[in-house]
Amino acid sequence: MNTTISNSTLKASIKSAGAELFSLKDNQNKEYIWEGNPDFWGKHSPILFPIVGTLKNNTYTANGNEYELSRHGFARDMEFQLVEKTENSAVFSLQSNEETLKKYPFKFELQLIYTLENTSLKIEYVVINKGDSKIPFSIGAHPAIALPESFESYSFKFEKEESLKYNLLENDLISNKTETLKTTENVVPLHYKLFENDALVFKTLESNSLTILENSKPYVQIDFEDFPSLGIWTKDQAPFICIEPWFGYSDTADNSGDLFQKEGILTLEADQTFNSQFSIKIL
Template identity: 65%
Template sequence: MTTTIITNSFLSAEIKHTGAELCSLKKISNNKEYIWEGNPEFWGKHSPILFPIVGTLKDNKYTYNNQQYTLSRHGFARDMVFDLIEKKEDSATFSLKSTEETLKVYPFEFELQICYQLIENELLIKYQVINKGDLEMGFSIGAHPAFALSSQFENYALEFEKEEPLIYTLSENNLLSDETKRLDTEVNSVPLNYSLFEKDALIFKLLASKSVTILENKIPMLNIRFDDFPHLGIWTLNNAPFICIEPWFGYSDTNNNTGNIMEKEGIQLLAPKNTFDSNLTIAIL
């Protein structure tokens, strides 16, 4: 497994070339690890990049120009080897380009660049999607970082940036249902409990908050900021010692989805030869 390590005086980060996946984020002063170890007993990933779809397509299929294609959950980028195109002591940039194989399942010419940069106590992740073709391109992109929880799950809480109604959509058979629920909150703080995730991820289509802080015994531990991202997923598995805070552009299909990728709920449309940029910041507190 090929990886690249970047460091500054506060943090170190390690990124797998497969999937350009962040697999470690440590504080230098105490060597504390903040990214889930990827134990397959629970979940064998750390922080996959979701592209060119987020979530699940109905029957794992979609249509484009009256032709049907098949894409598995969260797309193919997380399983492909990226090229390391720039490396500095505190930053690394990775690139994935469309190939003959990707064009068979996703008929758009693209380049996906992911840049990791350490800035004091923060990791800045830059996502860039380039439409290299002559056709408008439909895509989704999302982050899926799993943060390691070393204490009992119930000792943690999520603090949202703003006080707001925390209304989330439920999943059914990996697709989005019409059912919504509202989180019971203590002001803007949500105590963690595995029962919250009995029906899979909590999916927030609309959220005024643009950051979430993980609290350990009411003390801020880590903040994830997602100014550009319109949607958010929060997920874990029963008894798993991690929590995923997942900013997204897009989400799973609904049961009444037409199947046309250009009409998909939450899809991003990128004009030919144009570039899409978004940023995410993980701050160790």
């Protein structure tokens, strides 16, 4: 089932499958979200929960038991319920169930709240601990912004002038190897060679937003003040770029496997609620 919300400047469409945003158009009908062509990558903007990235051997332990979880977790592959809708907002919910408890033995509710405000789409994540003990989790976004011009026509502008040090991935895990993006006045030109070793993983950033420039003109701004980490990714020759605000990231090679001890993990006490949000602003 698809749900569409709109205001005077934007229209957003979301699938109940994964509560995934698959379209964001302006009032000129210009599309800003990647179409999901499977020849490159068959998704649009999946939710990453209850992990971000890859676990070592795709397994983890919790309270002495071992479980399997595939890359980025299961929420993106599950059916959400539409629980509330207005003209410019929609709330989707996923409750833990028999299927999730086999992979992740914690009771939770995950809500995605989409709200259009002027020229921005705000996406809020709510995690509710429905159990009687604390739960460990990571959560992240993975929106793919469509790039209709040639890839090299685009660049990033980070909000703040800073050293843009990122960790390299090795076999999908976070390595200790780092590199630093070269910038000119906070701007990084885009080229596919940047991503020859997969995503750029920034564990920490001073910037709270990133602007995609098209031919040096502002195109789309991603605001991620609530999120400590950021991934940036594309596929070779693909006409999109993913700007991914994260809480958490892939395992390190020396990770113990205990999910509660995982680097970057969040924990939520019984009956407590976690909230975070980011936004996509059309410029």
